[in-house]
Amino acid sequence: MSTIRLRARRLDIRHGRIDLSHGAGGRATAQLIDEIFRSAFNNPILDQANDQATFDVPAGRMVMSTDGYVISPLFFPGGDIGSLAVHGTINDVAMAGARPLHLAASYIIEEGFPLADLQRIAASMGRAAAEAGVAIVTGDTKVVERGKGDGVFITTTGIGIVPPGLHLSAELARPGDAVILSGCIGDHGVAIMSKRANLGFDTEIRSDSAALHGLVADMVRTEGAALRLLRDPTRGGLAATLNEIAQHSNVGFLIDEASIKVREEVAAACELLGLDPLYVANEGKLVAIVAPEAADRLLAVMRAHTLGRDAAAIGTVVADEQHFVQMTTSFGGGRIVDWLSGEQLPRIC
Amino acid sequence: MKHIDEYRDGALARSLAAAIAREATSGRHYQFMEFCGGHTHAISRYGIEDLLPPNVQMVHGPGCPVCVLPIGRIDDAIRLAMRPQVTLCTYADLMRVPASGGHNLLRAKAAGADIRMVYSTLDAIRIAATELDREVVFFAVGFETTTPPTALAIRLARRKQLSNFSVICNHVLTPPAMRAMLGEPGGAHVRVDGFVGPAHVSTIIGTQPYAQFATEFTKPVVVAGFEPLDVVQAILMLVRQINEGRHEVENQYIRAVTADGNLIAQREIAEIFELRPSFEWRGLGELPMSALRLRDAYADLDAERRFEVATVAAADNPACECGDILRGLKKPADCKLFGTLCSPETPMGSCMVSAEGACAAHWTYGRFRDRARVAVTVTVADKAFA
Numbered sequence A: 001m002s003t004i005r006l007r008a009r010r011l012d013i014r015h016g017r018i019d020l021s022h023g024a025g026g027r028a029t030a031q032l033i034d035e036i037f038r039s040a041f042n043n044p045i046l047d048q049a050n051d052q053a054t055f056d057v058p059a060g061r062m063v064m065s066t067d068g069y070v071i072s073p074l075f076f077p078g079g080d081i082g083s084l085a086v087h088g089t090i091n092d093v094a095m096a097g098a099r100p101l102h103l104a105a106s107y108i109i110e111e112g113f114p115l116a117d118l119q120r121i122a123a124s125m126g127r128a129a130a131e132a133g134v135a136i137v138t139g140d141t142k143v144v145e146r147g148k149g150d151g152v153f154i155t156t157t158g159i160g161i162v163p164p165g166l167h168l169s170a171e172l173a174r175p176g177d178a179v180i181l182s183g184c185i186g187d188h189g190v191a192i193m194s195k196r197a198n199l200g201f202d203t204e205i206r207s208d209s210a211a212l213h214g215l216v217a218d219m220v221r222t223e224g225a226a227l228r229l230l231r232d233p234t235r236g237g238l239a240a241t242l243n244e245i246a247q248h249s250n251v252g253f254l255i256d257e258a259s260i261k262v263r264e265e266v267a268a269a270c271e272l273l274g275l276d277p278l279y280v281a282n283e284g285k286l287v288a289i290v291a292p293e294a295a296d297r298l299l300a301v302m303r304a305h306t307l308g309r310d311a312a313a314i315g316t317v318v319a320d321e322q323h324f325v326q327m328t329t330s331f332g333g334g335r336i337v338d339w340l341s342g343e344q345l346p347r348i349c
Numbered sequence B: 001m002k003h004i005d006e007y008r009d010g011a012l013a014r015s016l017a018a019a020i021a022r023e024a025t026s027g028r029h030y031q032f033m034e035f036c037g038g039h040t041h042a043i044s045r046y047g048i049e050d051l052l053p054p055n056v057q058m059v060h061g062p063g064c065p066v067c068v069l070p071i072g073r074i075d076d077a078i079r080l081a082m083r084p085q086v087t088l089c090t091y092a093d094l095m096r097v098p099a100s101g102g103h104n105l106l107r108a109k110a111a112g113a114d115i116r117m118v119y120s121t122l123d124a125i126r127i128a129a130t131e132l133d134r135e136v137v138f139f140a141v142g143f144e145t146t147t148p149p150t151a152l153a154i155r156l157a158r159r160k161q162l163s164n165f166s167v168i169c170n171h172v173l174t175p176p177a178m179r180a181m182l183g184e185p186g187g188a189h190v191r192v193d194g195f196v197g198p199a200h201v202s203t204i205i206g207t208q209p210y211a212q213f214a215t216e217f218t219k220p221v222v223v224a225g226f227e228p229l230d231v232v233q234a235i236l237m238l239v240r241q242i243n244e245g246r247h248e249v250e251n252q253y254i255r256a257v258t259a260d261g262n263l264i265a266q267r268e269i270a271e272i273f274e275l276r277p278s279f280e281w282r283g284l285g286e287l288p289m290s291a292l293r294l295r296d297a298y299a300d301l302d303a304e305r306r307f308e309v310a311t312v313a314a315a316d317n318p319a320c321e322c323g324d325i326l327r328g329l330k331k332p333a334d335c336k337l338f339g340t341l342c343s344p345e346t347p348m349g350s351c352m353v354s355a356e357g358a359c360a361a362h363w364t365y366g367r368f369r370d371r372a373r374v375a376v377t378v379t380v381a382d383k384a385f386a
């Protein structure tokens, strides 16, 4: 009797915690989905309450991308795992030049996780999705025993549609092309790491987590024909992104450190943490490779968008069979920006 | 960040570089050694070579603590760590240093040895204090800079009466290695017209210990910080000394270094450590009075004595040129293994492991120059040097 009465009640968000019944597929699961996720995501396709989402698609080329989010801490300055899971996957879809259509979200939640935190994450996802105009149309929840997870893991999958005639791909960079970076680097990684390391800075460093498809749409609409490829420099930072492109396109890069913007407080934190901002993750930046004659026009289009305000040309693609990313340091000398090898280890001398 | 940017300013760098180019008399060849791995790293990372005229060349020195540690000592550490009761604490840099027979500490750890990576000696003390059933051994490496923290750990262990803590001491000294650079009797040595002297080491020992190089060997020494402008300015100061026929110890790093150094740290070191009659350096061989061990009064905290460690000399991979590189006789690109079998992912020698190692620095920042370079030859000095 008492059990039935409990389930009939609404979830006690303030004090409640996830237990194994929330993942068992019974009423408790249904209630969790209803009260936390459906209300946060709020859209007609999800409301059909099927095990899958059904919708019409426009004709043309589709893009699909999936990504798992396991970030710790779950909440950080400038976002949380929920907004990140929305932005990250939207960006992966958008980097094909596509317009993102829908998202799916899957949760693995650890037993004992506070319902209040879950609701906060779901609300943040709902908000991020609504702001981006990309609905979360289907999802899944699983609960694992205490100790078998780390709070919550989220996987999001996105689909999108590529405008007709547009083809962006990692192997399309050609010698002479311009390299454009949409803004300051290092904000996301440093926001996370300084939170972890408990660095007491006066100014809080915020993650740059943002959905870039609006910026991409402007770029594609005006200079799509001249665009070769887009990439968002997430894990491994700008360095990894440029090295990947160099490899895939069989070219090299010549970049200019002085044109790469790093916020003063980010640079200071990197110094303290012994990191190089070139290797630090971003979640709201993109790198565009574009035909040289269109570079200035593309820059102007990007700068007109809030997320591209600080866009700058940072270098050029060069012929190089060894795929070196060469950089003129702001100090004046040359170096390469290699793949990161191992972790950046502390100094002993 | 203003503070740091001041020492990385491109415009200042260009004006210093212009001064060097103007003052380095053409027809004369200047060859300076940066002793420290920290300087090697800065030179590579900021591309300082590109700011120097062709007749001013830098030669990498042996001041990379991980690089000069002989393989036999890593073997000791692995053997110790394999003892079931031992927990070996070490800095992360050492984990991938190649030991005999293709081993390293990382593999020993995977094979079940209890090896913990620590960020400071205090982490090791904490482990000893909380895990009383473990024999916690701290593997101490480094030049004079890292010796005071080891001394502090020893003091703390004594005060807390931690009978399960000990140290295997590999601390080495800078001046004897600099002497070795200027010519061990009979051996080949690189021509060095002057030294860019250690930064952090000098905060401890001061500038006085370098006087011998100025007087006895007539080599100028300019102690410099690790920021790129520090290095470029030190090079200019060296060029000026040479041009003016001076050979003095000068201090570019006055914001951190004094003539006498840190007397409290020196006293602390002298209280706990004493000179070893001789110690083997990787690449440089046996150097007399070049390393420290624990004094008898601290014998109980000396892992070498507690576990009767008997170091067995072991040979490096015969193709690895680290020895000649550490003595300034060769450059990383001269090694056949560089970039083929040896890279930071699969290091064959410790110069490719440490960020301060010449091979790692060249791999990470400078290797694009190799294809354009007309084989750089390092001038070897005559037997009778100035």
Ligand code: SF4
Residues within 6 Å of the ligand: B319, B320, B321, B322, B325, B332, B335, B336, B337, B338, B339, B342, B343, B347, B348, B349, B350, B351, B352, B359
């Ligand atoms: S490249 Fe590798 S093998 Fe060659 S000298 Fe350097 S560390 Fe030794």
